[in-house]
Amino acid sequence: MTELQPTTQPHPAEGRRSQIFQQLRLEKVTRSFGGTIALSGLDLTIQSGEFIALLGPSGCGKSTALNCVAGLLPLTDGSIWLDQQRIDLMPPERRGFGMVFQNYALFPHLTVRRNVGFGLVMRRMSKKEVRRRVDAALDLVQLKAFGDQLPGRLSGGQQQRVAIARAIVVEPSVILMDEPLSNLDAKLRLEMRTEIKRIHRDLQRTTIYVTHDQDEALSLADRIVVLNEGRTLQIGSPEELYTRPANLQVARFMGYRNILELDLERVEQQRVFLAGPDFRLEGIACAELAGRRAFAAIRPDDFLVTINEAGSRPTGARNSILGQAEIVEYCGRDYLVDIATSSGLLLHARTQRRVEPGARVHLEVPEERVLAFSAA
Amino acid sequence: MGFFVLNVLALIAAVVVDSFATTWLGTWLPAGFTGRWYGSAWTEFQLDNVLMVTVEVVFAVVAISLLLGIPAAYAMARRTFRFKRVVLLLFVLPLLVPPMTYGIPLATVLYSLHLAGTINGVILANLVPAVPFVILVMTPYIEQIDPKLEAAARVFGAGTFRLFLHVLVPLLAPGILAAGLLVLVRTIGMFELTFLTAGPDSQTLVVALYYTVFAAGVRSAQSIDAMAVIYMVATLIWLLIALRFVNPTQLVTRVRQ
Amino acid sequence: MSTSSRPAIKLPDRTLLLLVPGIVIVLTLFLYPFLFGFILSFLSHQGPNLGNYTKFFSTPFLSETIWTTLWISLPATLINIGFALPVAFVTRRHRFQRALTAILVIPITLGTVLIAEGLLTYLGPQGWLNRLLLMLHISTSPVHLTHNYWGVFLSLVVSGFPFAYLLLLSYLTGIDPALPQAAATLGASPWRRFIHIYLPLLIPGLAIAFCLSFVQAFSVFPSAVLLGAPAGPTRVISIAAYQAAFEDYDYPMASAIAMVMAGVQLLVVALALTSRNLFYRGPTTGGKG
Numbered sequence: 052m053t054e055l056q057p058t059t060q061p062h063p064a065e066g067r068r069s070q071i072f073q074q075l076r077l078e079k080v081t082r083s084f085g086g087t088i089a090l091s092g093l094d095l096t097i098q099s100g101e102f103i104a105l106l107g108p109s110g111c112g113k114s115t116a117l118n119c120v121a122g123l124l125p126l127t128d129g130s131i132w133l134d135q136q137r138i139d140l141m142p143p144e145r146r147g148f149g150m151v152f153q154n155y156a157l158f159p160h161l162t163v164r165r166n167v168g169f170g171l172v173m174r175r176m177s178k179k180e181v182r183r184r185v186d187a188a189l190d191l192v193q194l195k196a197f198g199d200q201l202p203g204r205l206s207g208g209q210q211q212r213v214a215i216a217r218a219i220v221v222e223p224s225v226i227l228m229d230e231p232l233s234n235l236d237a238k239l240r241l242e243m244r245t246e247i248k249r250i251h252r253d254l255q256r257t258t259i260y261v262t263h264d265q266d267e268a269l270s271l272a273d274r275i276v277v278l279n280e281g282r283t284l285q286i287g288s289p290e291e292l293y294t295r296p297a298n299l300q301v302a303r304f305m306g307y308r309n310i311l312e313l314d315l316e317r318v319e320q321q322r323v324f325l326a327g328p329d330f331r332l333e334g335i336a337c338a339e340l341a342g343r344r345a346f347a348a349i350r351p352d353d354f355l356v357t358i359n360e361a362g363s364r365p366t367g368a369r370n371s372i373l374g375q376a377e378i379v380e381y382c383g384r385d386y387l388v389d390i391a392t393s394s395g396l397l398l399h400a401r402t403q404r405r406v407e408p409g410a411r412v413h414l415e416v417p418e419e420r421v422l423a424f425s426a427a
Numbered sequence: 428m429g430f431f432v433l434n435v436l437a438l439i440a441a442v443v444v445d446s447f448a449t450t451w452l453g454t455w456l457p458a459g460f461t462g463r464w465y466g467s468a469w470t471e472f473q474l475d476n477v478l479m480v481t482v483e484v485v486f487a488v489v490a491i492s493l494l495l496g497i498p499a500a501y502a503m504a505r506r507t508f509r510f511k512r513v514v515l516l517l518f519v520l521p522l523l524v525p526p527m528t529y530g531i532p533l534a535t536v537l538y539s540l541h542l543a544g545t546i547n548g549v550i551l552a553n554l555v556p557a558v559p560f561v562i563l564v565m566t567p568y569i570e571q572i573d574p575k576l577e578a579a580a581r582v583f584g585a586g587t588f589r590l591f592l593h594v595l596v597p598l599l600a601p602g603i604l605a606a607g608l609l610v611l612v613r614t615i616g617m618f619e620l621t622f623l624t625a626g627p628d629s630q631t632l633v634v635a636l637y638y639t640v641f642a643a644g645v646r647s648a649q650s651i652d653a654m655a656v657i658y659m660v661a662t663l664i665w666l667l668i669a670l671r672f673v674n675p676t677q678l679v680t681r682v683r684q
Numbered sequence: 685m686s687t688s689s690r691p692a693i694k695l696p697d698r699t700l701l702l703l704v705p706g707i708v709i710v711l712t713l714f715l716y717p718f719l720f721g722f723i724l725s726f727l728s729h730q731g732p733n734l735g736n737y738t739k740f741f742s743t744p745f746l747s748e749t750i751w752t753t754l755w756i757s758l759p760a761t762l763i764n765i766g767f768a769l770p771v772a773f774v775t776r777r778h779r780f781q782r783a784l785t786a787i788l789v790i791p792i793t794l795g796t797v798l799i800a801e802g803l804l805t806y807l808g809p810q811g812w813l814n815r816l817l818l819m820l821h822i823s824t825s826p827v828h829l830t831h832n833y834w835g836v837f838l839s840l841v842v843s844g845f846p847f848a849y850l851l852l853l854s855y856l857t858g859i860d861p862a863l864p865q866a867a868a869t870l871g872a873s874p875w876r877r878f879i880h881i882y883l884p885l886l887i888p889g890l891a892i893a894f895c896l897s898f899v900q901a902f903s904v905f906p907s908a909v910l911l912g913a914p915a916g917p918t919r920v921i922s923i924a925a926y927q928a929a930f931e932d933y934d935y936p937m938a939s940a941i942a943m944v945m946a947g948v949q950l951l952v953v954a955l956a957l958t959s960r961n962l963f964y965r966g967p968t969t970g971g972k973g
Contacts, residue, residue: 123865143868150869156862160884160964169880170870203966221870431845432784434813435791438802438842441812445805455815499706502699514703521714523896525903527922528949529714531942532721535935555713558706616795618906623926637797640804640910648805655801659794666793675785676854679792679847 072099072134072224075120075257079129080139082115089115091281092129100255104262104272106304112281113261114153114229120259121227122146133224144173149218149256150227154234155210157202163213164189164198170221188220191250208239215247219254228260232267244270265304269293277301295337299346299424307348308399312426315345323423328394330372334421344426353420354400356388359413370421372414374398376406390414439659446652464653471646472635472654481615481631481661483546488553488614489607495554496561497603501595503562504569518559526556526619534623544626552620560613561606564677568602569595601672608669609677615662632658718946725940736940746941749921750948756833756908756918757901760840764901765894768848773882776856785853788846799842800910804830807838835911836918840901848897855889856882860969885968891960895953902949921945 075097082090090112097103105113118124120131122143131139138146149170157166164185165172171181189195192212202210211231218226231247232240248271251258262268268275269289277284277292277300285297296302299310313332316324318340325332325347332347359373374390377397388406390398400414446464448457468474503515521529533552534543542548572595580594596603618633625634636658639651728735740746775781791799807813809826817823829835863885864877872880905922912918925945929938 121865121869123868142873143865144871144873146869147871148869150866152862152866154860154862154969156860156866158863158867158881159967159969169867169872173867173871173876201966217866217870227869432787434806435787435842437812438799438806439790439794441806442798442802451810455812495705495709498702502702506697506699508697508700514707517707517710517715521710523899524946525899525949527903527905527925528942528946529718531925531929531938532724533713533717534929535724535939536717536720538935551713554709558709562706612793616793618795618797619903622906633795633797636801637906637910640797640801651801652805655798658798662793662795663790666790670786670789675782675789676850679850679854 074098074132074134075225076132077116077120077129078132080116080119080126080131081128082112082119082124083127088281090119090278093276093278093283095276095283095286097257097259099257102251102258102260102271102273104260104268104275105278106262106265106268106275107278107284108263108304110280111278113263113276113278115281116278117227117229117259117261120225121148121150147221147223148225148227149221149223151211151214151218151229151231153230155202155214157210157213157217159201159203162199162201163194163205166202166213167216167220169217174221184220188216191219191253192216192246207235208243211235211243212246215250219250219256222256224257226256226258228258230261230263232262232264247271265306277304296348296422298338299348302348302422302424305350307350307422309347309349309351311347311349311396311398312344313347315340315343315426322418323421324369325421325423327392327396329392329396331369332416332421333369333418334423335419337422338425340423340425342426346424346426348422348424349398349416349420351387351399352385352401353416354398354402355415356390356400356402356404356406357413357415358404358406359411370416370418372398372416374412374414376408376410376412379406379408388412442652442655442659445649446656448649451649464647464649465657468650468653468657471650472639474632474635474654474657476628477630477632477635478661480546480549480629484549484553484621484629484631485611485614487550488557489610491550492554492557492561492610493603493607496558496606497565497599499558500562500565501569504566505574518562521555521559522563526617526623529555530620530623533620537624543624544629546629548624549621549629549631552624553614553617555620556617557610557614560610564606564609565599565602568599568606572598605669605673605677608665609673612662612665612669615665632661721939721942724936725943727936736937737944739937740940740944746924749919749924750944752918753902753904753920753922754948756836756840756920757898757904760837760844760901761894761898764841764844764848764897765852765890768845768852768893769886769890772849772852772856773878776853781853785850788849791842791846792850796839796843796904796906797910799839800907803835803839803842803907803911807835830911831913833912833917836904836908836920839907839911840904844897844901847900848893851893851896852886852889855886855893858889858968859885863969884964887963888960888965891956895956898952898956899949902952903945921948 077093077095077097080090080093081088093112093116095103105116107113115124119126119139122138122141126139129139130137158169161169167188168181168185171184176184185198186195189198192215194209194212194216197205197209202213205213214231218228228247232243235243244267247260251271260268260271269292272289274286274288275292276286279300285292285301287295287297292301293305296305296307303310311327313325313327316326316331318324318336321335323334323336323340323345325334325345334347372392374392376388377391378389380387382401385401385403386406388400388402390400390412392398398414406412444457445451447460447462449459449461451457499518503511503518530552533555537543537548537552542551576594576598577590580590585593615631616633618637621631622634622637625631630638636654639646639654725736726732726734775784778784805811807829809828813829814823814826817827829838859882864881867877867881903922904920905926908914908918908920908923914923921941921944925938925941928934928941
């Protein structure tokens with residue numbers, strides 16, 4: 052166990068670059084495949100020990116970025132730096148990173164122990180040292196009993212742990228993970244998420260984690276890079292992304308399901324006043340607003356839903372909307388309600404209290420939870 | 428590698444150049460070029476008859492092996508049953524055992540049935556590797572077709588025959604084309620089985636070529652090479668067509684452990 | 685149980701009937717002749733006995749064909765596999781791989797008869813190869829490469845190398861590319877990736893490629909007749925079998941030779957496959973799909 056705690060001294064047998072660095076820097080990293088650009092000008096500076104998530108839909112360039120850092124794909128343009136050392140021209144075996152592959156890529160002909168020890172053997176460590184470190188790593192992922200089995204006989208979750216152990220046992224300066232949880236079922240995914248979080252807390256290794264699942268990114272990462280069609284949409288902490296998405300695309304990705312195109316009444320510094328057909332909203336400008344229209348983005352759980360028994364008329368008050376519940380989905384902890392306003396606009400809201408389909412409801416939303424983006 | 432390819436190309440070029448040579452003795456290139464060897468080869472070796480036999484044999488083998496092989500491949504792809512491994516072995520063996528080994532006993536049997544020396548005998552002998560080959564090529568094609576499509580067709584009222592005709596055959600068309608072309612190319616080039624079972628009137632092009640090369644002293648080298656070029660053209664045209672639809676590695680049987 | 689309810693009888697699956705024509709073909713045209721030949725091989729003029737086999741093994745003219753054939757086919761097979769492995773490895777991701785395989789498939793498609801005729805022209809004393817050797821002063825007199833051992837050997841390389849290459853290429857491309865990549869991120873150099881990942885995963889494919897290549901080389905016939913010296917150094921076992929059947933019309937003897945041929949092949953294949961079992965065999969992908 053102790054061997055896997057962060058060490059200040061590189062192992063003498065390593066004889067390679069020191070583990071310790073200040074910054075991993077990606078400068079305008081670009082990769083195209085026969086004319087189509089998969090990743091365009093990614094700029095990112097990662098501090099030692101940080102957990103970075105690359106988030107985006109499939110085909111957004113996040114795996115391309117990871118493979119570029121790993122050295123498995125040459126860059127078309129740009130460079131990658133480890134402090135003052137340029138590493139993007141270095142072959143993968145000399146970078147000293149650890150990688151967890153999407154399908155685990157465990158060597159089918161080697162036992163679990165020899166899979167985990169592979170990187171140590173490549174570093175020409177003594178047999179005794181290899182055994183000690185492999186034992187420690189298997190302990191960490193709770194797989195001591197399976198050391199002599201071939202990986203083909205393990206379950207998905209166990210294979211996943213072997214893949215993680217194999218990556219961390221070499222004490223890499225950077226750990227790269229390519230959608231490591233995507234092949235697991237929902238329950239196991241949550242368990243392994245906690246496991247990865249725990250290992251990162253214990254070892255404090257710089258980690259770059261690729262995923263298409265915003266929950267994974269939000270729960271694991273110190274900072275998230277949102278990518279789409281090869282372009283960087285936003286880089287920020289989970290809180291920043293959640294509360295202040297930089298644009299509509301990120302907002303959609305962060306679960307802002309209500310995107311409403313409304314009339315722009317006026318802007319007062321950060322405050323924005325918008326008008327719909329039968330309600331008026333006050334919100335926060337998240338971008339330079341101009342013209343006569345703007346988009347408002349609201350998360351379903353930011354609505355406060357109350358039953359409007361009296362059937363009162365719209366008051367014209369800001370951030371107060373009347374409507375009728377159309378579809379009610381029970382989600383266990385709460386209800387997801389589709390609400391139609393009198394003008395026919397459809398809104399999505401979450402509420403703890405049961406709402407009957409057809410019920411008249413009243414929606415309220417705090418003005419700091421209404422984000423306005425330009426219509427252009 | 429380049430050396431190997433170069434030598435193969437040179438080998439082919441040598442045959443082609445010689446077939447057009449007037450005389451070619453002790454020089455890099457022949458003294459002159461002429462097309463007359465093709466004419467003399469054609470009449471000398473009765474190529475019209477040989478080509479007719481070749482076409483008959485090849486197309487009969489392709490048609491029969493597809494007709495018998497595709498249904499069998501369907502059963503192999505869709506069903507698991509006892510002794511499936513035995514059946515699979517039965518289909519793999521004729522492709523692994525070289526034709527020279529089983530060709531002699533097969534020829535003996537065909538002689539005792541008075542089939543050897545006839546076109547039918549040649550066709551039968553060539554079916555031995557062709558049918559299993561179609562089965563092995565087609566099985567993965569059928570496996571990758573979603574069984575739900577068949578279920579859907581049945582739900583909407585298609586019987587087995589119409590299921591094959593309207594659902595499977597259109598979906599399998601690329602695979603059938605590939606298997607057919609591969610069998611065709613392999614059958615044109617199949618020397619041993621045809622050689623062991625053919626009589627004077629049922630020789631295919633390869634066997635006729637073998638006999639002329641064997642009796643080389645009697646004929647001029649150029650007319651032998653002219654015949655070799657005719658054979659090459661007949662084979663390579665189909666190979667070129669086949670390569671448009673199949674991966675070259677498919678011509679070689681791959682066995683899984 | 686009520687009398688009206690019929691017991692659930694398991695009906696035979698009618699789909700399996702589709703197998704019948706295929707199985708009949710293989711049984712009657714492959715297995716039956718083999719068994720027929722096997723029984724026939726024990727029949728000599730005096731009734732059932734081992735006469736044909738004793739005659740084969742006691743007549744050097746016949747029994748030596750086994751060694752002659754092995755002496756040609758084993759080196760040729762080893763050379764073919766030995767060269768095909770590195771070439772397949774280097775070209776497995778090559779841009780021109782498809783073009784290359786298309787060219788290499790030509791000798792396989794043309795078949796041994798045409799290769800023999802081509803080599804006769806190309807390698808002969810007047811052929812281009814000897815002209816080149818003389819011109820470059822590599823040799824002072826034409827090298828004899830036809831009508832002897834080397835002619836047959838070279839024909840086996842020309843037809844066997846592409847075969848081995850295509851086979852190994854298809855096994856190589858079946859290895860999950862993530863495995864060598866994973867090894868690379870763990871610090872394995874290209875050479876050690878080959879030794880620790882590719883080679884162990886390729887052993888089953890190599891064994892099968894060896895068996896198939898050998899079995900083909902062992903049954904060499906047309907080129908041994910046309911390119912070799914069929915009366916002497918290249919009198920391979922196929923020639924002996926052919927002569928027994930079609931020149932002496934001694935079918936029992938021909939069948940016996942064919943059985944010996946099959947037996948030797950089986951022996952070598954069994955040896956190769958047993959040695960394969962000492963190594964890893966299983967899937968060549970690294971995890972759940």
